[in-house]
Amino acid sequence: MKRHKKLCLTVCFGALFLSFFVSFATEVKADQIKNADVFAGAQWNYVTEWTVSGEKDWVQSMCETDQYIVCYQDTKEEGQPDVITVFDRWTYDLLFEVREMDYEHGNGMTYNSLTNEIYIAPYNSVLKKNKGAIFVLDGDTLKFKRRVYISDGSWNAASIEYVESSDQYIIQSTKQNNYTFYIYDSEFNYVDTLFEGNRSLDNLFQDFCVSGDFLISVPWMKETPEDSRLQLYSISQRAYLGSYTVNLPGAGEVYELESICQSDAGEIVLCIGLTGTKRMAIYNTYVPIIYTVTTSVENGTITPTRGDVDIGSDYKVSYDCTEDYELKQLQVDGQDVDIQKHKKSYTFGNIQSDHTIWAKFTEIPKFWITTSVENGTIDENQLIRRDEDATIHFEPDIHYELDTVKVDGKRLDKMKDNDSYTFEFIQEPHSIEVSYKEIPSFTVSTEVSHGTITATNKKVYRDENYTVKYQPDKDYRLAYMKVDGKWLMNIKQDSTASSYTFTNIQKGHHVQVFYQWKYLPYAVLAGAFALCIPMVGAYLVIMKVRRKRKYIRQRDE
DSSP, X not given: OHHHHHHHHHHHHHHHHHHHHTTTXXXXXXXXXXXXXXXXXXOOEEEEEEEOSSSSOEEEEEEEOSSEEEEEEXXXXXXXXXXXXXXXXXXXXXXXXXXXXXXXXXXXXXXXXXXXXXXXXXXXXXXXGGTTEEEEEETTTOOEEEEEEOSSSSOOEEXXXXXXXXXXXXXXXXXXXXXXXXXXXXXXXXXXXXXXXXXXXXXXXXEEEEEXXXXXXXXXXXXXXXXXXXXEXXXXXXXXXXXXXXXXXXXXXXXXEEEXXXXXXXEEEEEEEETTSSEEEEEEXXXXXXXXEEEEEESEEEOOOEEEEETTXXXXXXXXXXXXXXEEEEEETTEEOOTTTOSSEEEEOSOOSOEEEEEEEEEOOXXXXXXXXXXXXXOXXXXXXXXXXXXXXXXXXXXXXXXXXXXXTEEOSOOSOSSXXXXXXXXXXXXXXXXXXEOOEEXXXXXXXXXXXXXXXXXXXXXXXXXXXXXXXXXXXXXXXXETTEEOXXXXXXXXXXXXXXXXXXXXXXXXXXXXXXXXXXXXXXXXXXXXXXXXXXXXXXXXXXXXXXXXXXXXX
């Protein structure tokens, strides 16, 4: 019963997972045999048998459902209802039989757990309405539901198998007697042709089952135990792999292999008819199996799906995102797991069943950095991914300086740099507002005599340098100069100077430049000389008069 519950849960979760992620997963379940050679020397075990009621009743096909082992018996009488014999899947106890209608030869049957339906392939058809049809039964009641037509009636399905991993059917046809295997989708539309059945021994074909990549066919050769064989094919290689002898201990009589199905944990089940009797028997064997770890991913890469994971082994699945994406969700067997604990990989330990793992990567969010500036320039708005840094550069217009910087509406009192700001490890949108104010300015005024000078009342900005240039008129030279009302005492030592530079201006300034006529000293000297001549003449006259008077005075005495 424990096994039953486990399977039901697996089927339910598998169906949900398939319906939601069918576009991403490559497989859902592939509880497959390890290789074709597992049947070389396989030990078959007698399980149970039963006796059919009709003289001509004969088992033709078998399948396994979630609850039952279902065997189909053909009465071989037209119009007579055939027998559906139902066993408990776990104990093989005979539960009940259903006699409802004639399913023709009923050469093959399969079960679809997603629809909970059983499908019977007729092999040949006596009734016209059954030509090209497949019979559909309810999986619980084993009652007839409808017919599905896969051909125009020119050929019938010889056998059928539902493949859950791809949600498709493999049908072996009777078309032109070549017994080719075809693939049909879940709505029974033709998809592809696989390969022809191997008829090297002129064998016909009974039922078959699919185990992962392996198609296991039960051919009909001769009614002797020595010739009882299984044929193995590879679906992916579309190739025949070989045949393996089946030895059924205790059968004793001549028997015919009729049908095959696979149960859990590597159990392969055969149903046979004992020739010349009314007894039908079931045998099984257990073979090594491998499990599939099915991988799928959105917006990234992941370890490819594996179908060769041995039971009890560990298997590591690695995954990575495409550029600018991050892991958003990780599901293991349909259940979310903590992505913080499995950022790059997930390890399945001690594998005992198939597993699925799905990784979803989503684009790393981007956030806007909005910028604005007054009296300057700044980087344009930027869209930055989360966790990244973003440096915004800004600079003032000429003659402006930084006034305020607001980040996310808050004024910054201290800044590392005056021309940029860095947002680190961005987790949300941000804004930056930069304002510049005009640099204070000062007036440099000038005046000059007998020359030219840089225009007066010149506006100069703080911290700048400013040079006042001046030139004398013709025949004039520098006499003296005042800066901010102070005489420049050494100016005459460089009477050829033509400029004066203010550095790192922090206040207003006034410059006065005075030029004098270069011949002025000579003119003064000539003037002085001209004044001296009459004075000398007058002096000489005076002195002559005095001498004359002195002479007369002395003579008179």
